[in-house]
Amino acid sequence: MTEESTLWQRSRQAAYAEITSTAMRLFLDQGFEQTTIDQIATTAGISRRSFFRYFGTKEDVVLGGLAQQGELMRDALENVPLTVEPWEALRQALHAVDALAVEPGVTLKIAKMMYGTPSLRARSIEKHLHWQSLLVPNIRRRLGLAEDDATDPAPAAIVASAITCLDVAGELWTSGDGTEDLGVLYDRAVAAVRSGA
Missing domain, CATH: 1.10.10.60 (Homeodomain-like)
Incomplete structure (x- = not known):
């Protein structure tokens, strides 16, 4: 360069x-x-x-970092040994990119704006779908599936569920004015999905 x-x-x-x-x-x-x-x-x-x-849209000003965070997540996931099971590997990747580390104040105001604005919410879902496309290949390998095996829904289902758990935890953290620990809320959401309760 x-x-x-x-x-x-x-x-x-x-x-x-x-x-x-x-x-x-x-x-x-x-x-x-x-x-x-x-x-x-x-x-x-x-x-x-x-x-x-x-910026492509006004929404991208608020959510531009979300797409980049997906790429960081993919890289962090690649650094987790393949012997670590998918849910724990995704959790470690989230921690590695500080996706579960938030603090009240400006972060809370931004979160309230995002969850309260339909166009921002829709755009964030779009960005999370991009995350899914980035993370599924690693989870496929982690499950012992062939790279080109697109018939098993497990990798996409696990990644989509983990991202939804993060979104649910974020919304709860926001509605609770940032008083709870986002990581704890995420773990509770994952536990509920995995137990079927």
Whole structure:
């Protein structure tokens, strides 16, 4: 990588962070649906067109990190020995990327905004479906299935259930104003799914 491309990449990352910070401040001050893309662009000192160079939708400003976290999850899962059973391996991967580590305050405000805004909720489900496509191959191997075996529903069912447990735990954590431990809520949700209770 050349020095010029590294400089360009750093400039792009700085602009992305600045736009995200500006947008999140507006979202938290006045509400997600009340904030327009034009307002974000104006406040950040960029054009509307420039906004779309960094983000596909307004929802992506809030949830952009979720897609990246899926890739980190995939990498973390690959680092868990294949001898570890699927549910525990997924739990270890979640901990490795701090998906179960949250703190009240801004995180809680963002979570309330996400769970309370239908378009954000829908987009988060879409991002989690992407997680599923990233994680299923590892779980398939972990279950001793052939790479190209798409007939067994177990890998997709396990991953989808684990992601849903995380979502349920997040919603409970949010509705409880962040007073409970997200990791404990996730473990309880998983236990309920696995026991059938």
